[in-house]
Structure formats: C-alpha cells, structure tokens
C-alpha cells in the first residue's frame with residue numbers, strides 16, 4: 001500500500017509517494033491506537049455474549065507488593081472494566097505459602113463465573129513459578145504459559161497465544177507488513193516473549209533467528225534483519241549500527257533509564273530515522289499486551305460456554 005505526502009510544485013499540489021526507509025523517517029506504530037481497536041472489537045463481542053446471559057470473568061492473582069506488578073495488574077483490571085468483563089483481584093501477602101496459592105488456583109479453576117486466570121509474575125522467591133503455572137487449568141490459562149498451551153503453539157494448533165508476542169503480531173498485521181520470507185531476528189529467548197515470538201514469526205513464514213547473551217556477532221545478525229524484535233530487558237540496547245536501513249523495529253522492552261525515565265530496549269532517537277516502522281515505549285507493545293489478554297479472556301469465555 002502506497003502512502004503519499006502532498007507537495008506544492010509551481011502550479012499545483014501533487015501527490016508524492018513516501019518510500020519508507022528512504023525518507024529518513026519511520027512510521028511510528030501506535031500501540032495505543034491499535035490496542036484501542038482490538039479492545040473495541042472485544043467489547044462488541046462481549047456485549048453480544050451478555051445478551052446470551054454470559055459475562056466473561058478474569059481472575060488476577062498478585063502476590064506481594066512489587067510496584068511494577070501493581071501497575072500491570074491495575075492496567076489489566078481497568079481494561080476489563082473498559083470492555084465489560086468482570087474482574088476479580090486476589091492480592092495475597094508476600095509471605096503466602098505455595099499451598100495457599102495452589103488452593104486459590106484450584107478454587108478458581110472450579111469457579112464457573114471465572115473464565116480466565118492469571119498469576120502476575122515474577123513471584124516472591126520462595127514460590128515455585130513452574131508449579132503455579134502448571135496448576136492453572138489450560139482452559140483458563142489466558143497468559144498461555146501452561147506447558148500444554150506452549151506445546152499447542154509449537155504445532156500451530158492453539159486457542160490462546162501469549163499476550164506480548166500476539167500483540168506484536170497484531171501490530172504487524174494491522175500495518176500490512178509482510179513476514180513471508182523475511183529475515184526476522186528476535187533478541188531474547190525468554191519463555192514468555194522471545195521463544196514464542198520466534199514461533200509466531202515462523203508460522204507466518206519468516207526466516208527466524210533468535211539471539212541471546214551468548215550470541216557471537218550480534219551486530220551482524222541484527223543488521224541482516226528485515227524485522228527486528230527487541231526483548232532483551234536492557235535500556236536502549238539496540239543502537240542504529242545494529243539496524244538495517246528500512247527495517248521494521250518492534251520494541252518489547254520496558255525499562256527505566258539512569259534518570260528513572262521509561263524507555264525500551266531500542267535507542268529510539270538513533271534508530272527511528274533508519275527504520276521503516278518502529279514502536280515507541282511507552283505506548284507501543286505494552287498496551288497491545290493488555291488488549292491481547294482481553295482477547296484471550298473473551299475466547300476462554302466462548303470456549304467454556306461452547307460458543
């Protein structure tokens with residue numbers, strides 16, 4: 001799809017095509033806008049379910065008082081209210097035992113008003129994340145962290161996608177960016193973002209490379225990327241010398257810089273002029289993560305009601 005700028009030349013206004021990546025200016029993909037569209041769609045479908053007497057419900061468990069986790073949980077509760085879901089917050093003290101947490105999850109697994117369950121990570125050190133994730137019913141696992149859902153993603157036969165990679169793919173799709181045959185580089189190999197991100201790009205026929213802390217010639221590999229996803233967890237880690245002219249740059253990082261300012265894994269100021277598309281932080285992938293959680297919860301409600 002061509003985009004144009006209007007240029008005045010002597011006698012008339014003319015349409016001049018914008019060539020992304022050549023005009024030294026990236027299109028900034030607004031996660032705020034794309035996520036608002038996703039949430040509007042979810043709200044519409046939620047209204048339809050309500051006419052059938054179904055009210056989708058999400059349970060959010062938070063253990064302890066990590067301030068970032070508190071912000072994320074509040075974002076999720078607010079999004080639920082926006083789209084018309086019921087949300088229940090279970091705020092447990094930091095000293096909660098594994099048995100107590102597993103008992104709550106078991107109750108929520110059996111509670112029919114609750115369609116989705118998520119336990120905000122990271123958990124305090126004495127709790128075992130693996131055991132907790134395993135305890136959540138795969139049918140209510142709207143984060144898609146349960147091994148059974150992870151396995152389904154691997155073979156491309158899934159009902160829930162992990163929210164952050166799904167959010168990135170949704171941005172790619174809405175912008176009409178073609179992944180087919182493109183060199184895709186994912187920096188970071190976490191179970192929550194890097195690994196599933198690579199898998200989703202592969203499903204779209206990308207040629208995918210995963211880079212990590214032991215990768216040799218990181219700069220060369222990143223510079224070969226048509227589509228570059230940064231999920232490193234280090235402020236402004238990706239600099240202009242690592243990015244190919246015209247690349248699509250998707251920034252999953254949410255960091256605080258030395259001044260306490262929110263920033264991504266990408267050095268936005270230097271990379272933006274080189275990229276064709278780029279996502280900002282804040283207001284990029286973050287809001288998409290929340291929107292895709294709403295999408296998963298809607299799907300869970302539908303499945304559990306045989307719709």
Ligand code: BQF
Pocket residue numbers: 071072073075076121122254281282283284285286287289290
């Ligand atoms: C924005 C998360 C690391 C570890 C655990 C909007 C969120 C963030 C940023 C948000 C995240 C990050 C979430 C913005 C949820 C995304 O405007 O840029 C929303 O709430 N997120 C989480 O639940 O757990 C995390 C990052």
